[in-house]
Each structure stands twice: as C-alpha cells, then as structure tokens.
Amino acid sequence: MLDQLEAEFPEHAPRRSDAPKALDGIRVIDFSHFIAGPLATMILADMGAEVIKIEAPEKGDDLRRYPPLHPDLRHGAPFLWTNRNKRSVAVDLKSAEGLKVVRELIATADVVVENFSTGVMKRLGLDYDNCRRIKPDIIYCSVSAYGRDGAFADRLGFDPIAQVESGFVSMNGYADREGVRALSPVMDISTAMMASNAILGAVVARQRSGVGQAIEVSLFDTAVLMTGYATLQHLFSGADTQRHGNTSPDTCPSGVFQAQDRxxxxxxxxxxxxxxxxxxxxxxxxxxxxxxxxxxxxxxxxxxxxxxxxxxxxxxxxxxxxxxxxxxxxxxxxxVRSIGEAIRSPEARERAIVTRIPHPTVGWVPNVSLPIRYSETPVVDPVVAPAVGQHTEEVLREVLGYDDARLARLAEEGGLGARRQPASADKRA
Structure with a gap:
C-alpha cells in the first residue's frame, strides 16, 4: 500500500538537536476525537507540547476507522493525519478507577481539550468547574457544534452541516445548480486552527496573570467566519452572494482557462x-x-x-x-491540479511538505508537515500516530508514578477496560 514512499518522497529532515521547543513544558490532556479537536492538539504537539490522548480501551477514537485502512496499522490515513506526536492512554471513563486516573493526569496538566457532545464532560465530573477544582489554573478548551450554552447547545454538528448552515455551500458551485460543499473538512480544519490559537493566547495570558480560563470554539461560529467578507457584502448591499463557479464576482479576468495541454x-x-x-x-x-x-x-x-x-x-x-x-x-x-499532482509538484517538493517518517510495523508512513516555519523553535520531529493505549503504562508510570502493584490493581478494577492488563503483568505471567 505504501510501497512507493521511498522512491517518491524524502525522509523527514530532523530539526536541530539544540533547538528549543516553543511549547516545551506544556502538558495537554486531550479528550477530543474525530478532526477539529485532535488537529488542534496535534498543532500544539508539533510545537513541542506533551499531548496525552485519552481513548476508550480497544475501540479508541472513531476516526481510526476512517478509510483507507492499512491492514498492519489498525487505523486509517485520516487518523494518521491528525494524531502524530501524541501518546495514547486507554482508560475506561465509565469506571470509577478510570475517572480517578484522568483526574490525576489533569492535576499535572496545563491544558484540557474536549469535543464531546454538550453535557458529557459534566456527567463525568470533568467539566471546567470540576477541572479547575483539580487544577485551579487549568486552561480548558471546549470545541462544540453550536456552543455549550443556549438553545442549540444540544445539537450535534459535523463539518458538512456547518458548511450548509453557515451559508458557505450557497456560495460555491455554479449558478444553474445547487451549491456544493467542499469535500475537504474545511470547517473542522479552521476550527482546529482557531482552537489552537485560542489555547496559545490563554497560555500567554496565564503566564502574565497566573489565571487559567475556559475557552469555547464552535464549528458554526467558525463556519460563518469562513464565508469571508461575503457577510459584510450582504449587510452593505442586502443581496445574497451568488454562485460564480470558477470566476470571481469581484475581479476580472479571474478564472479557469485552457492551454493547449491543460x-x-x-x-x-x-x-x-x-x-x-x-x-x-x-x-x-x-x-x-x-x-x-x-x-x-x-x-x-x-x-x-x-x-x-x-x-x-x-x-x-x-x-x-x-x-x-x-x-x-x-x-x-x-x-489546475489533482491532489496527487499537488503533493508531487515542484512547489511541494521545494517546501518538503510531504515526507516519510519511520514506523515500527510498516517501515515508513507519509507525513504532511504544518505550514509553520520557526527560525528559533522549529516544530518537533514527527512521531507516528499511536496505537490505542500504546502509552498507557508508560504515562502512568512516568507522570503519576504508578508501580507494578498499582497498575495491576487498576487493571483488576476495570480502569483499563474489560480485558486490559498492564504489560508488566503480562511479562510476569
């Protein structure tokens, strides 16, 4: 499946070994899943934050099952794209012991990120008010569909829904047919960038004041922003934006033309x-x-x-x-390029946007870099997205100081899932 990587894409060039990391020392406990939340935390991880991804035992993040799946990875390309440079801890949040573990992790953290349906974190006792009792200066970022309060807080939301309800789809396509959604999850991506920016702002503010805060970023709010200046054009003119296909309503000539060959x-x-x-x-x-x-x-x-x-x-x-x-x-x-042409283009190669990074099972996997270039704190070298619970024992030993006996007791009490045993117990057996 990935046989051509070595021939087509260079190996990732490592950062300077003596270079500091922009977010070194910042720990993020990441309860998010799918795209908007995980992409936001991956941006932080690339900047050097320690991101601990909390997943359900065995199943993990639902995005793991989005195709195409690699038979040896137990997850697909979309999950690989949003979860590098993280450690996965698999605990059962439906068990008292599992909740105790994550509360202990939150007590060591700087940032908590979640994008569950409204009310889930409160039912678990992990909402902002409860988390700040655990860690008074915690920065707590909620990514939601329509906000955590108000008449629409209960609504679920995915990228295509935000595209249609924000008016974004009405702007795209041709005048003689229905508007067209963007196939790329542009609202998830932009929401992730908003969330990571908001978290960075809160980290700076806390450094100045010592005070943490709650952050809310909604998919719908971001989607309205993504309609661009069309919102103000409508308010000035009273007219709705029309679909113009590949031409521009504001400039001319702007559009697609045909040369002899393409x-x-x-x-x-x-x-x-x-x-x-x-x-x-x-x-x-x-x-x-x-x-x-x-x-x-x-x-x-x-x-x-x-x-x-x-x-x-x-x-x-x-x-x-x-x-x-x-x-x-x-x-x-x-x-006008296809995706395949774009990632193999001279421009993409010049910028080393796509590289390959080592994987212990399949040899190499592709990696798409962030479009951020720091001169003094380069982004960290990419480490492949983890397997479900790959770092559970490592994190609990390193961060919380658990020993063999505590890990074995946690497993027996169901905190690690129904059939989960710590690696140390397996070795003793």
Whole structure:
C-alpha cells in the first residue's frame, strides 16, 4: 500500500538537536476525537507540547476507522493525519478507577481539550468547574457544534452541516445548480486552527496573570467566519452572494482557462495586473490601455468577451509557455491540479511538505508537515500516530508514578477496560 514512499518522497529532515521547543513544558490532556479537536492538539504537539490522548480501551477514537485502512496499522490515513506526536492512554471513563486516573493526569496538566457532545464532560465530573477544582489554573478548551450554552447547545454538528448552515455551500458551485460543499473538512480544519490559537493566547495570558480560563470554539461560529467578507457584502448591499463557479464576482479576468495541454487559473486582482497580462503576456497592448477595460467594474461587465479573447489566445500554446510569460510579467497563475499532482509538484517538493517518517510495523508512513516555519523553535520531529493505549503504562508510570502493584490493581478494577492488563503483568505471567 505504501510501497512507493521511498522512491517518491524524502525522509523527514530532523530539526536541530539544540533547538528549543516553543511549547516545551506544556502538558495537554486531550479528550477530543474525530478532526477539529485532535488537529488542534496535534498543532500544539508539533510545537513541542506533551499531548496525552485519552481513548476508550480497544475501540479508541472513531476516526481510526476512517478509510483507507492499512491492514498492519489498525487505523486509517485520516487518523494518521491528525494524531502524530501524541501518546495514547486507554482508560475506561465509565469506571470509577478510570475517572480517578484522568483526574490525576489533569492535576499535572496545563491544558484540557474536549469535543464531546454538550453535557458529557459534566456527567463525568470533568467539566471546567470540576477541572479547575483539580487544577485551579487549568486552561480548558471546549470545541462544540453550536456552543455549550443556549438553545442549540444540544445539537450535534459535523463539518458538512456547518458548511450548509453557515451559508458557505450557497456560495460555491455554479449558478444553474445547487451549491456544493467542499469535500475537504474545511470547517473542522479552521476550527482546529482557531482552537489552537485560542489555547496559545490563554497560555500567554496565564503566564502574565497566573489565571487559567475556559475557552469555547464552535464549528458554526467558525463556519460563518469562513464565508469571508461575503457577510459584510450582504449587510452593505442586502443581496445574497451568488454562485460564480470558477470566476470571481469581484475581479476580472479571474478564472479557469485552457492551454493547449491543460487548464490553469489566473487571478487579475487589480488593474495593473490586467494591464501586464494583456501587454506582456497576450501581446495586446491596445486592450491594456483601452478605456472600456480600464477598471474592474468595466471588465466585469465585459467578462464574456474578455474570456473569449483570452480563451482563443491561450489555446494556441502549452501551459509551460504561458506559465513562464505570466511569471515574468507578475501575473498570478497556477495549473489546475489533482491532489496527487499537488503533493508531487515542484512547489511541494521545494517546501518538503510531504515526507516519510519511520514506523515500527510498516517501515515508513507519509507525513504532511504544518505550514509553520520557526527560525528559533522549529516544530518537533514527527512521531507516528499511536496505537490505542500504546502509552498507557508508560504515562502512568512516568507522570503519576504508578508501580507494578498499582497498575495491576487498576487493571483488576476495570480502569483499563474489560480485558486490559498492564504489560508488566503480562511479562510476569
């Protein structure tokens, strides 16, 4: 399944061994699952925080079963994408002993992150009020669908629901058909970035004041933000945003064109770019200076004729010809790529976005790096996403000081799940 990794992608280049980590010394207890919460905590882990992922014994995070599954990993690509640099502790939160373990872990932590349905953490006695009794300066981040309070706090939410209810889908696609959702979980991803940013802000605030706080980030709130400036455009004009396919309602010419061999996108975001496109790329200096094309609104009114002129010109030469001319002229452009083409592109290779990292079972797994480059505190070297409960014994010994007898008693009392035994007990047997 991953046979081509060595041939296609470089091995991850390690960070400087003497470089500090941005979040060194910050411990995160992570109760989150699926995408928004785990991606937020992975960002923190990449920055050097110690992230301890709490999972149900045996089953673990439901995202583990999202395809494609690797037969030797016991989880799929999506889980690998959101859970590197974490340690997994599997305890039964339905048992008194399991809850005691996580309370002890929270007492050692800086941050708690959860994205359960509203009310679950309170029923477990792990809501913010209870956690701050355990650790008064705790930073507690809840990621929810519609907030933890109010008339909609009980509603469940997933990325596609947030896309449709926020108006995001209504903006995307073509005018002659229904709006189209983004297949990428853009609302989960943006919510994760909001949550990690919020946590970082709370860490800075606590360093100044010594006071922790509760943080709430909702999928719906973030989705409305992700509609961009369309919200204010609507409030100024009273009109709803219309679907324009690959063209832009605000600039012209911006859209997809066809060269001899492939399609590409250009974005003429201002008058000067248009003038350079026409004079230096297409060879139509007359159009560059024509009064009827002088401003964006004038060009938008003549979009069809402009696109016809450009389409006829672009069809005469291959993409490589046009790309070099547009790059030299300073016209923003890019070829329309598939995912496979994008991750193998010269730009992706130059930035080392996709690399391979070692895995003890399958040899190598792919890794997609964060788009963050620190000069003094580079992100940590990636460690593969853990198996369910892979670090339970290690964490309980190292963080809580459990010995063999305490681990064996915890297992007997059901804190580690129905059939779970600590590794030390297995070895003694």
């Amino acid at each position: 399609s590409f996108y250009i974005n003429c975001g201002n008058d000067k770019i248009f003038q350079r496109l026409m004079a230096q790329v297409i060879g139509r200096a007359d159009m560059a200076t024509a009064e009827i094309y002088a401003t964006g609104p004038e060009r938008i009114r003549r979009r069809d004729e402009l696109f016809a002129i450009l389409g006829e010109a672009f069809a005469q030469q291959p993409w490589s010809y046009w790309q070099s001319r547009m790059r030299a002229a300073g016209v923003p452009c890019g070829q």
